[in-house]
Amino acid sequence: MSRYKGFIFLILSLILVTAGLTYVFHQGQNRYAPTSDTKTLSKPAVYDLEGQKLPTFTLTASDGTEVSSEQFKDKPMIYVQWASWCPDCQRVLPMMQNLYDKYSGKVTFIFANATGTADGQETREAVTSYITDKQFTFPYYYDEQLATASQLQIENVPTLLFVTADGVVKEVNVEARGLRERDLEEMLKNIL
Numbered sequence: 001m002s003r004y005k006g007f008i009f010l011i012l013s014l015i016l017v018t019a020g021l022t023y024v025f026h027q028g029q030n031r032y033a034p035t036s037d038t039k040t041l042s043k044p045a046v047y048d049l050e051g052q053k054l055p056t057f058t059l060t061a062s063d064g065t066e067v068s069s070e071q072f073k074d075k076p077m078i079y080v081q082w083a084s085w086c087p088d089c090q091r092v093l094p095m096m097q098n099l100y101d102k103y104s105g106k107v108t109f110i111f112a113n114a115t116g117t118a119d120g121q122e123t124r125e126a127v128t129s130y131i132t133d134k135q136f137t138f139p140y141y142y143d144e145q146l147a148t149a150s151q152l153q154i155e156n157v158p159t160l161l162f163v164t165a166d167g168v169v170k171e172v173n174v175e176a177r178g179l180r181e182r183d184l185e186e187m188l189k190n191i192l
Contacts, residue, residue: 045153049161049169054079057148059112059141062128067141072108076191079161081143081154083114083122084130088176089158093136095181099188100138106192114149114157115142160184162191 054077057069080096082089093111100109113127124142131140143149152161162171170191173179 044155044174046155046159046161046174047172049152050172052169053167054161054163054169055151057151059110059143059148062131062140062142069110072110073167074165075108076106076165076188077108077110077161077163078188078191079110079112079152079163081112081114081149081152081157081159083117083157084127085118085122086157092158092160092176092179092184093134095179095184097136097138098181099184103188104138107188109138111138111140112143112148113140114146116145117157160187162187164191 054069059067059069061067078096078099080092082093084090096109096111113122115122115124115127127140127142146154149155149159156174158174158176160173160176161169162173164170171187173187
């Protein structure tokens with residue numbers, strides 16, 4: 001019998017440890033489950049723009065001149081807030097370049113760079129270098145210190161706003177990870 005005491009102790013210990021881990025695991029799963037008194041997560045504030053007129057904003061063009069969104073009225077618009085250091089932006093921008101090549105006669109494209117982000121590393125020079133290296137031809141603008149992003153309540157890059165010709169935000173997209181070019185083109189077609 002003494003020969004089996006160590007074995008029995010080991011088996012009982014394993015059962016207790018397994019039971020304890022199972023309890024902890026299930027408690028952890030349920031701790032974040034919504035209940036009637038738990039607030040649910042909300043969408044980013046930029047989604048409040050959907051169905052609303054796009055507020056007037058000002059950006060700095062790549063040549064240094066100030067431009068107002070009023071200059072782009074009477075034509076559908078895609079506004080893209082982006083940064084060169086952002087991996088999702090790096091994936092989306094080539095697709096947007098293709099759409100720009102195809103639709104620039106029908107749609108205004110505004111590529112607003114989050115200038116001043118990344119602890120100040122997103123400079124005008126860094127942006128120009130990135131655009132040149134990637135051979136992008138779309139018009140780009142600087143959103144210095146995120147003034148326009150703040151005004152539009154944009155908190156993430158990339159953020160895409162699809163705006164109708166009468167200035168109403170038809171769709172907002174901040175979920176760039178799974179986007180394909182055909183998804184972007186469908187969103188674009190919805191504002192034509």
